[in-house]
Amino acid sequence: MIIAKIISDYEEIITLNDLTQQIKENSSINDCGAIFTFEGIVRGKDEAKTTDKLVLTTPDTQKTEKELKKILDQVQEKHGVKDIAVVHYLGQFKPGDPLFLVAVTGAHRHETRTALEEIIERVKYELDFKKEEEGSAGNKIIMSGG
Numbered sequence: 001m002i003i004a005k006i007i008s009d010y011e012e013i014i015t016l017n018d019l020t021q022q023i024k025e026n027s028s029i030n031d032c033g034a035i036f037t038f039e040g041i042v043r044g045k046d047e048a049k050t051t052d053k054l055v056l057t058t059p060d061t062q063k064t065e066k067e068l069k070k071i072l073d074q075v076q077e078k079h080g081v082k083d084i085a086v087v088h089y090l091g092q093f094k095p096g097d098p099l100f101l102v103a104v105t106g107a108h109r110h111e112t113r114t115a116l117e118e119i120i121e122r123v124k125y126e127l128d129f130k131k132e133e134e135g136s137a138g139n140k141i142i143m144s145g146g
Helices: 016-024 027-031 061-079 109-126
Strands: 002-008 034-041 049-057 083-093 098-106 129-135 138-144
Touching: 002 061, 016 034, 016 083, 016 098, 034 109, 061 083, 061 109, 083 109, 098 109
Parallel strands: 002 083
Antiparallel strands: 034 098, 049 083, 049 129, 083 098, 129 138
16 A cells, blocks of 8 residues: 655645554555654754744645655565555645654565655655745755656
8 A cells, every 4th residue: 555645735634643543454564563654844943043934835736746656656666565655745834843744564674664764865855845944044945856
């Protein structure tokens, strides 16, 4: 099972617990010995600057969601993990808000953890996101992927 969702402006709220529960309800859980999860949140302070607000966008949500699904399919095949569930939020956020949720199940911890790490890195660098930060250092735009 693979779940890949890009959600704008919290039009649907899914928590890490929701993702984990959904994975546990799948019959493949009987073949698993590990669940690894990750919750990426807005960092409020980084070295000498603070972030008061972050706006995350993508030019084409449907295309980005398809690209996310493709990454997850590749990671699942490469590492042999059972289930992957990912939610990435778009919109306006404040420090501490969740942006990126990942849950991965697998037979053993090694391949499951490695798959989780690859998902985190590939989503960050391969998907077409624009991040605008407002804070003590002014406004900063960060482009990634695409």
